[in-house]
Amino acid sequence: MSGDPNRVAGVCSGLPLGIQDLMWGTDNERVRNKSDRRILKSTARILCDMCPIQAECLAQSIIGREQHSRIGGIDVKARRLLRHRAEADGVDLDPSNPARTRNLTSWIRDHPELVREVREQSSTREGRRRRSEDQYAYRQRKTVESAQRPE
Numbered sequence: 001m002s003g004d005p006n007r008v009a010g011v012c013s014g015l016p017l018g019i020q021d022l023m024w025g026t027d028n029e030r031v032r033n034k035s036d037r038r039i040l041k042s043t044a045r046i047l048c049d050m051c052p053i054q055a056e057c058l059a060q061s062i063i064g065r066e067q068h069s070r071i072g073g074i075d076v077k078a079r080r081l082l083r084h085r086a087e088a089d090g091v092d093l094d095p096s097n098p099a100r101t102r103n104l105t106s107w108i109r110d111h112p113e114l115v116r117e118v119r120e121q122s123s124t125r126e127g128r129r130r131r132s133e134d135q136y137a138y139r140q141r142k143t144v145e146s147a148q149r150p151e
């Protein structure tokens with residue numbers, strides 16, 4: 001986690017790597033007791049919500065399409081949702097845009113409530129229903145955009 005030079009200012013960087021992997025990474029599955037796993041995950045979430053660089057951390061993991069762990073306090077599904085929300089809100093995340101990480105960081109800073117919302121959406125039944133609606137709308141929008149793009 002904090003092996004990433006961009007996260008050295010993050011709250012997690014003060015913890016030993018083994019602990020970070022248990023709290024944020026796939027090593028969490030090695031913890032036998034289910035409720036212990038939950039405690040580790042929710043502690044990681046609380047620390048991320050208190051972290052001064054959460055927006056930067058999330059933006060980097062979203063732009064880098066990181067496929068593992070609960071970076072920034074939300075899982076990969078929730079990060080995907082956040083990306084869709086940003087794009088729907090007009091944030092240009094096209095790889096050709098050199099300012100995309102900065103733009104996304106500012107957008108996340110301006111919408112802290114959405115981090116909680118996508119987290120909930122990725123973990124509850126109602127959230128899953130809304131997520132599939134969002135994904136459907138996202139796919140529709142992408143299809144329309146690619147149909148409108150000049151050959």
Ligand code: SF4
Pocket residue numbers: 001007009010011012013024047048049051052053054057058070071072073
């Ligand atoms: S937001 Fe979370 S994962 Fe990212 S640097 Fe901060 S504590 Fe670490």
